Amino acid sequence: MRSRALLAYALGLVLVLGGCAQPGRVVAVGGPAPSPSTTPAPSPKPTVSPRPTRPPTTGKPVRPLPAKLPAGLRRTTGVRPVALTFDDGPSPTWTPKILDRLRAAKVTATFCLVGREAQRHPELVRRIVREGHQLCNHSWKHNIDLGRLPVAEIRADLVRTNKAIQTAAPGAPIAFYRQPGGRWTPEVVAVAKQLGMRSLHWSVDPQDWAKPPATTIKHRVLAAVRPGSIVLLHDGGGDRAATFAACPAVIADLKRRFGVTRLR
Template identity: 70%
Template sequence: MRARAVLATALALLLLGGCGDGTATDRRAAGPDPVASAPLPAEPAPSATPRPSRTAPPRPLVRPLPAKLPAGLRRTTGVRTVALTFDDGPDPAWTPKVLDRLRAARVTATFCVVGTQARRHPELVRRIVREGHQLCNHSWNHDLDLARRPVADIRRDLVRTNAAIRKAVPGAKVPFYRQPGGRWTREVVTVAGQLGMRSLHWNVDPQDWGKPTAATIAKRVRAAARPGSVVLLHDGGGNRAATLAACPHLITDLKRRYGVARLR
């Protein structure tokens, strides 16, 4: 009996081995898996030359300045009399004193006002007009690069400045625009013209912005002035004590030689 049991067990084991999962045997017969054994593709070597960007380069915020001043600038009065122009105000410390000097000398001038200053000190804009002086738009915040910016930005700036001036003096005439720093471009001249303003430059610059003495300012104006000159001075943007002190002397000299009047 024991011999039969052993024989039966051996036969069962033999049958079980023949009927089992033949996957491993089949794989060995078929050879290695072509997918599993295939080598991984080599990564491409980095290119020595970077690929060109498909996006366009960013648009420059400002254009280059022209090699020379554009056409269309007014640089003289067109008559014998000389015009005094005062930039960067109105300033509560200096503009009233400049206005006092002009009234004492019985002359009128042109004030190139900055929009932010006009908004802060509308009473000074009103006084300028009330005392017979001329107004000129000098940009919203004295942006030296304004004329080089996109045309839409230029227009927005000039319109905003005129609005501040006319809020102080409803219906005020603003016949001129002066670009800060004299950094003119054809675009800003065109926009100013479309808004009814002539672009106002100068031909006498005593550089009072450099803080010379009053005597130096008066001497420079006397040396450079000619019939019809437009003189650049400042009533804002810093300490204008020297400009203020120079005014009586240079006005007396210019009145004697040519006469002084506001621009028309």
């Protein structure tokens, strides 16, 4: 009798241990075994979006400036007379005064227009064209790092600026593009060319953007100018009283020594 009891006990122990050995199953002595637990399915791998075909709008430079100015820049008139250029306008304060000076001297110039200023003051764009001056795209908001941005962003900026200028003066040609700060890259030169504009640099910079006295501006221009020079001046971007004051003497001297021409 005792042997049968021991044998039954041993068989029960084997059954219990055998149940515990099955993965995912718990056997409780004295009660029914629960259903096997369900193993959760693995989470799906995250989907990786394809890289965009066009660069995103970053507004941050993506390439360094070249060590020297790229090829393709217009830096002289190609003839003996010199050319006057005015940047960063149109300004409701200074552009009309500069235009008055030019009209009184019977000379024309090239105005390098900032797109958002052209949009704000379309009547000045129309006056510039009406009085026979040349138009030049100077970027939408004077971003000196524009040439270092992705090509798609350069193009969008120049197209937007051209649209603002041509909305103000329908049909007026925009022959040139000038990179703010002269921070040229081959990419910005190429985009300007694709849009039908020549890249306009300069050969005389009196640094009137730093607002030196009128006598200093005059001396710097007249000391540096040579036959065919392109002179950089400003009618926008701040107080241009000194540039305005320097204009009569500068223009008179340039007309006497070289002549003043409209860029073509």
